[in-house]
Amino acid sequence: MTGLLLLTLRELRAKKIVLGLFVVATLVWVLLASALQLDVVDGSLAGARLFGQEAEFGGVVDPETGEVVGEPEVPFGAETVLEGLVFAAEAFVAGAAYWVGILLALFATGGLIASLLERGQVDLLLSKPLSRAQVLGGRLLGVGAMMLALLVYLLGAVWLVMTLKTGVWNPRFLLAIGVVFAMFAVVYGVVALVSVWTESAALGFIATLALLFTSLVLAIPNLALQVKAPWRQLIQGLHAVVPQFPGVGVRIVPQLATGQPVATWVPLLTSLAFGLALYAAAFALFRRKDF
Amino acid sequence: MPAIETRGLAKTYAGALGKNPVHALRPLDLTVEEGAIFGLLGPNGAGKTTLVKLLLGLAHPTEGEGALFGRSIREPEARRVVGFLPENHRFPAFLTARETLHLYARLAGVPDAERTSRADALLARVRLTDAADRRVRTFSKGMMQRLGLAQALMARPRLVFLDEPTDGVDPVGRREIRDLMLELRAEGTTLFLNSHLLSEIERVCTRVAILDRGRLVREGTVEALTATERLWRLRSTPVPDALLAGLDGAITAEPGPEDPSGLARYRLAVPDRPALNALLDRLRAAGVEVEAVEPMRQSLEDLFVEVVRAEGEPTL
Numbered sequence: 001m002t003g004l005l006l007l008t009l010r011e012l013r014a015k016k017i018v019l020g021l022f023v024v025a026t027l028v029w030v031l032l033a034s035a036l037q038l039d040v041v042d043g044s045l046a047g048a049r050l051f052g053q054e055a056e057f058g059g060v061v062d063p064e065t066g067e068v069v070g071e072p073e074v075p076f077g078a079e080t081v082l083e084g085l086v087f088a089a090e091a092f093v094a095g096a097a098y099w100v101g102i103l104l105a106l107f108a109t110g111g112l113i114a115s116l117l118e119r120g121q122v123d124l125l126l127s128k129p130l131s132r133a134q135v136l137g138g139r140l141l142g143v144g145a146m147m148l149a150l151l152v153y154l155l156g157a158v159w160l161v162m163t164l165k166t167g168v169w170n171p172r173f174l175l176a177i178g179v180v181f182a183m184f185a186v187v188y189g190v191v192a193l194v195s196v197w198t199e200s201a202a203l204g205f206i207a208t209l210a211l212l213f214t215s216l217v218l219a220i221p222n223l224a225l226q227v228k229a230p231w232r233q234l235i236q237g238l239h240a241v242v243p244q245f246p247g248v249g250v251r252i253v254p255q256l257a258t259g260q261p262v263a264t265w266v267p268l269l270t271s272l273a274f275g276l277a278l279y280a281a282a283f284a285l286f287r288r289k290d291f
Numbered sequence: 292m293p294a295i296e297t298r299g300l301a302k303t304y305a306g307a308l309g310k311n312p313v314h315a316l317r318p319l320d321l322t323v324e325e326g327a328i329f330g331l332l333g334p335n336g337a338g339k340t341t342l343v344k345l346l347l348g349l350a351h352p353t354e355g356e357g358a359l360f361g362r363s364i365r366e367p368e369a370r371r372v373v374g375f376l377p378e379n380h381r382f383p384a385f386l387t388a389r390e391t392l393h394l395y396a397r398l399a400g401v402p403d404a405e406r407t408s409r410a411d412a413l414l415a416r417v418r419l420t421d422a423a424d425r426r427v428r429t430f431s432k433g434m435m436q437r438l439g440l441a442q443a444l445m446a447r448p449r450l451v452f453l454d455e456p457t458d459g460v461d462p463v464g465r466r467e468i469r470d471l472m473l474e475l476r477a478e479g480t481t482l483f484l485n486s487h488l489l490s491e492i493e494r495v496c497t498r499v500a501i502l503d504r505g506r507l508v509r510e511g512t513v514e515a516l517t518a519t520e521r522l523w524r525l526r527s528t529p530v531p532d533a534l535l536a537g538l539d540g541a542i543t544a545e546p547g548p549e550d551p552s553g554l555a556r557y558r559l560a561v562p563d564r565p566a567l568n569a570l571l572d573r574l575r576a577a578g579v580e581v582e583a584v585e586p587m588r589q590s591l592e593d594l595f596v597e598v599v600r601a602e603g604e605p606t607l
Binding site for chain 1: 375
């Protein structure tokens, strides 16, 4: 299985996928590091500039003097403005990694399962003393390892930059790595199953997008109440089964990034259960398939 | 212990909506002894590739069992002693030849310490040393085929499946591959060869099986399969018709274009050498001048076409 994992990483490198995502991740934290200039005095934020412009933190502007008066607003329940700034930046990056990064990674890696199954290549792999589970598992592990490494790099670098620049310690932000990775894995399960079934990367990607779109629609508040039976029951059933991509992105990732308590882990847990079912089906199908 | 043994091994592909199933391979009993070079023949759709796929675990049998050196084909471990060169194999284009061998050797369980020396030796054996560090995407068809052979041999397999090994290879390359097969056989490796080039099969294989429409129709050594009754080809001046008629079919004219030299060709059917000489004496006594006499053998191609046509399979 190690051989398949290494082959997958090598293939990602050869297709410049890893390089591209690494460049994007690097740009994010380098931009953050260079654009955000903070003046911290005795642990308090004396001033901040973003892209050279002074940053404001709320309060009331006196119309006669033009100066900000009153207490600045502190976002995300932070104790200080500086802490709030750190939370805001980290929440932004975690959100971008979740909403955009997962899609980018899907686009970049979606073809790898189908390429594994190409005639001539799969013949050589299956003729080795490996079980079918090892063959597919090695490929999936390679994709997962790449994604996890990139997330650790991106979010780890952002956390390091913000911690060193501000002295604000927010280790819970790093938990977002696990959540973003978990949701990527769940969504990639769709790619895996559809690709094993149809041997088509395009169909795998289309099915994944369809699932994400469905989860967005299901996240509309009170959607079930706005329709009649049997659609109501259908929506309620789907809501219980389909991964709650928006739910995790709105109710868990920002909370972790800003050090706040997570009210409910249910969206993540139900999504993980769905993902496990997808992988179980993919492995079962691959084991029984004739090539 | 046989290298390959099957008992009632069969494969049926379900048709759409469960109708019109395709019997790709009917229940097959086959034994390939260790050390043989076994050739598998058959027209397109005969079940040759299906059989290879079942033996290698690429497809699942519908019924029956198979074993490689006593180990069930359903177990991945059965393939630890197997090498495989598929038709139209595809190596990752971004790997070099050396990296390709290392990868598939790792997958086959070859220890780290052995891989480098083994790869170097095989690259030399298939004449790819100079291209060892070139990316596979730059390889010609012939080079790819030779790399495929090297890949199949990395784990020092006891049994090698070769599917059209000389496909796309020039005559010199084909000769080298044939020689390599004979070397492997001398080393005790069993070869299972699937090829449309009957002349290749005839030259290297010790045993041959012919499949047609999923069934085994002939099996045996090349000599046994191609042996004919004692037939001889005679080239001589024309034999008088009266004499031809009086010999009760022992001599028949061979069809074919006229010989510009005016000589005729005949087929002699006699039970043994004394009878042959007696017949020749009668012909010479009648004034027939003999140019040449040689024994006839049926080629493997002749046998193949004869068998397939007898089974009712169209040849075009």
